[in-house]
Amino acid sequence: MAALNALLSDRNVTRAAERLNVTQPTMSGMLQRLRYQFNDQLLIRNGREMELTPFATSLVEPVRQALFGVEQLIHAEPVFDPTTSTREFTLMASDYCTSIFLSLVVKEISEAAPGVRLSILPINAPVKRMISGELDLCITADDLSLLGNDDGGDKLHSERLFSDEFVCVVANDHPATEQTSLDELLGYPHVSVQMIGTVNTIEIASLRQRLPMFKPNFTVPDFSMVASMVAGSKLVGVIQSRLAEVAARTLPVRTFPAPFDMATLHETMFWHSRHMHDPAHTWLRGKLRTVAETWSSGTPIRYASPASPNQEKSLKPNLQAVR
Numbered sequence: 419m420a421a422l423n424a425l426l427s428d429r430n431v432t433r434a435a436e437r438l439n440v441t442q443p444t445m446s447g448m449l450q451r452l453r454y455q456f457n458d459q460l461l462i463r464n465g466r467e468m469e470l471t472p473f474a475t476s477l478v479e480p481v482r483q484a485l486f487g488v489e490q491l492i493h494a495e496p497v498f499d500p501t502t503s504t505r506e507f508t509l510m511a512s513d514y515c516t517s518i519f520l521s522l523v524v525k526e527i528s529e530a531a532p533g534v535r536l537s538i539l540p541i542n543a544p545v546k547r548m549i550s551g552e553l554d555l556c557i558t559a560d561d562l563s564l565l566g567n568d569d570g571g572d573k574l575h576s577e578r579l580f581s582d583e584f585v586c587v588v589a590n591d592h593p594a595t596e597q598t599s600l601d602e603l604l605g606y607p608h609v610s611v612q613m614i615g616t617v618n619t620i621e622i623a624s625l626r627q628r629l630p631m632f633k634p635n636f637t638v639p640d641f642s643m644v645a646s647m648v649a650g651s652k653l654v655g656v657i658q659s660r661l662a663e664v665a666a667r668t669l670p671v672r673t674f675p676a677p678f679d680m681a682t683l684h685e686t687m688f689w690h691s692r693h694m695h696d697p698a699h700t701w702l703r704g705k706l707r708t709v710a711e712t713w714s715s716g717t718p719i720r721y722a723s724p725a726s727p728n729q730e731k732s733l734k735p736n737l738q739a740v741r
Contacts, residue, residue, distance in 0.1 A: 585658075
């Protein structure tokens with residue numbers, strides 16, 4: 419099964435051999451046996467590349483799911499003990515969620531489950547990757563259409579964690595105020611966020627309802643970059659109020675309500691139905707829920723500033739933040 423998956427994924431005998439740490443002749447022999455077993459060529463040459471036959475294409479997802487099921491069985495924990503477990507979870511979240519919320523979750527987990535590891539990835543095709551089994555959980559806005567793919571069907575479950583509002587952020591000496599109209603605001607250069615793996619943000623979607631052809635003057639890949647871009651300039655940005663609060667502690671910026679309607683940001687965790695009754699996954703969701711409830715109840719929370727590139731490189735192995 420592993421050989422078949424490697425060949426279907428890599429579509430190259432040499433790369434598949436490297437993935438499984440076997441020689442190329444060995445992998446070629448495996449391919450021949452698989453061709454005989456399925457009575458299909460599976461891989462056929464097209465110029466200098468190899469491509470899957472239609473039958474092989476139909477096997478890609480079932481084989482991946484079968485391997486994932488075997489992996490789950492091997493690592494199944496009928497009773498999850500966070501104090502001794504070494505389970506690794508792969509999560510997706512925006513830089514905003516990672517710095518403002520997941521930093522608090524990591525603190526909780528590091529104390530309650532020192533052996534548990536989290537790998538935090540930026541948002542990129544989370545629906546597809548949750549369905550394929552590559553991803554345990556994604557925290558993002560509740561509107562999956564912003565990701566360009568809302569076809570999770572009944573395979574995905576979700577639960578709202580916390581909410582936030584968007585505010586305008588400008589330099590302290592910027593002439594714009596909360597009395598500034600939308601037309602006046604758009605007269606200033608605008609910096610917006612375009613995250614990899616998304617087709618829109620709540621801000622841009624809201625503005626384009628009024629101005630279908632609206633395009634920002636500048637774009638950055640992360641929300642945490644916006645405040646530093648507007649500081650000391652005439653730029654206008656729109657970010658989450660909690661992130662703006664953190665930014666204002668170290669940067670000469672201020673905020674005011676946006677002069678146009680924007681939907682409230684509801685950060686929501688999504689997961690595949692296969693994890694619904696997994697004890698370890700249930701524990702992780704419980705941790706996320708508890709931290710969010712504590713936060714929302716008004717209990718003082720010590721915010722963590724967004725990590726700098728140098729800080730990210732020095733993160734301990736229990737936490738992997740991938741940009």
